[in-house]
Amino acid sequence: MTDSTIRPRSDDAADEAHPPGSANRADAVHPLTGPIDLSQIDISAIEGRREVLDGLTRFLMPYKFAIDEVMTKLRILQEEFTQTGEYNPIEHVSSRLKDPDSIIEKMQRRGVPLRTELVRETITDIAGVRVVCAFVSDVYRVFELLTAHDDVTVYQVKDYIAKPKENGYRSLHLLLEVPVFLSSGPVQTIVEVQIRTIAMDFWASLEHKIYYKYDREVPAELLQGLHDAADQACRLDSTMEWLHITIRGSDRDTLVRRSTDTVARSASALAARALETAEAKDRAPALRSVDSALRSGDPV
Ligand code: GTP
Ligand code: MG
Numbered sequence: 132m133t134d135s136t137i138r139p140r141s142d143d144a145a146d147e148a149h150p151p152g153s154a155n156r157a158d159a160v161h162p163l164t165g166p167i168d169l170s171q172i173d174i175s176a177i178e179g180r181r182e183v184l185d186g187l188t189r190f191l192m193p194y195k196f197a198i199d200e201v202m203t204k205l206r207i208l209q210e211e212f213t214q215t216g217e218y219n220p221i222e223h224v225s226s227r228l229k230d231p232d233s234i235i236e237k238m239q240r241r242g243v244p245l246r247t248e249l250v251r252e253t254i255t256d257i258a259g260v261r262v263v264c265a266f267v268s269d270v271y272r273v274f275e276l277l278t279a280h281d282d283v284t285v286y287q288v289k290d291y292i293a294k295p296k297e298n299g300y301r302s303l304h305l306l307l308e309v310p311v312f313l314s315s316g317p318v319q320t321i322v323e324v325q326i327r328t329i330a331m332d333f334w335a336s337l338e339h340k341i342y343y344k345y346d347r348e349v350p351a352e353l354l355q356g357l358h359d360a361a362d363q364a365c366r367l368d369s370t371m372e373w374l375h376i377t378i379r380g381s382d383r384d385t386l387v388r389r390s391t392d393t394v395a396r397s398a399s400a401l402a403a404r405a406l407e408t409a410e411a412k413d414r415a416p417a418l419r420s421v422d423s424a425l426r427s428g429d430p431v
Contacts, residue, residue: 183231184231186247187231187235187250190250191229191231191257193311193320194258194320194322195228195258196311196313196320197311197320197321197322198228198258198322200310200322201226201258201260201277201322201324202224202226202260204277204283205224206224208276209221220264220265220268220269220272220273222264222265222329224261224262224263225261226260226261228258228259229256229258229259234250234254234257237254238253238254241253255321255323258320258321258322258323259323259324260322260323260324260325261326262325262326262327263327263328263329263332264326264329265371265375266328266368266375267328267369267372268372270292270303270327271303273326274326277305278307283307283309284307284308284319285307286305286308286321287304287305289305290303291303295361298357298361299358299360299361299362301327301331301334301364301365302335303326303327304323304324305323305325305326306321307324330364330365330367330368331364331368334357334360334361334364337357338357341357
């Protein structure tokens with residue numbers, strides 16, 4: 132595609148417009164008020180690009196609504212806990228919709244033609260929701276609460292807490308399918324949900340910044356530093372969980388049960404639930420691997 136970016140004129144061009152001695156030379160190249168030469172731009176390329184962006188923007192709408200659905204479910208849970216005075220396992224929630232440029236870039240990187248049915252199959256994190264919790268047991272509690280809804284299908288689970296990634300990354304990743312009710316009927320739409328603790332989130336955002344800064348060529352000493360930090364974050368999570376249980380007084384027994392039982396049985400519970408809903412929706416073959424991977428602790 133030809134470069135159709137609109138740029139302010141260069142200094143040379145500005146020199147022509149404002150020969151030496153004329154007033155306000157600097158103003159001539161101001162990005163907003165300076166002259167812009169549009170005559171060299173290939174209009175057909177711009178129109179093609181606009182068509183692509185318009186098409187993708189339409190395609191993205193159900194994903195935006197799916198984010199709204201999941202965010203509403205989480206907000207209701209939070210409000211319910213606030214109203215009833217029950218312990219709220221959710222610290223904060225954020226979401227993002229992948230933008231058309233990132234979709235184009237990812238499809239090109241994967242060498243897949245830019246057709247929406249292929250985008251749907253290829254990119255599973257178009258709609259993303261992140262839930263941050265204080266404690267590890269809360270992460271699994273949120274998973275249980277969110278997926279207890281009849282209209283939520285667990286499509287994939289990657290438990291990077293039970294089995295962290297090589298670099299130390301920890302989080303619980305879910306692909307959930309939720310119905311979006313359009314005038315033409317319901318459309319099943321996938322949302323990637325990442326649930327993690329504050330410590331995991333802190334680590335992941337720093338690691339992401341470091342990778343971005345070094346363009347993936349991170350010096351060995353920084354990688355080692357990240358590894359150490361991941362270990363410390365993991366230990367911090369355990370200590371905080373223990374303190375939390377200790378200070379909760381009357382809820383203590385429940386919390387102890389939850390933080391040991393829930394974490395221990397969460398992997399098989401996740402798998403069982405995923406299979407149950409999958410069978411109901413004919414997704415079982417895709418999810419058999421979730422079951423076995425979770426039992427072995429391998430990410431799927
Ligand atoms: P991609 O999104 O294409 O990477 O797909 P994937 O199949 O590898 O998915 P995975 O579930 O492993 O990761 C999905 C998302 O989790 C990423 O887009 C990141 O937001 C986050 N993530 C995964 N691994 C890492 C990691 O090592 N560091 C950080 N900071 N984030 C990660
Ligand atoms: Mg991703």
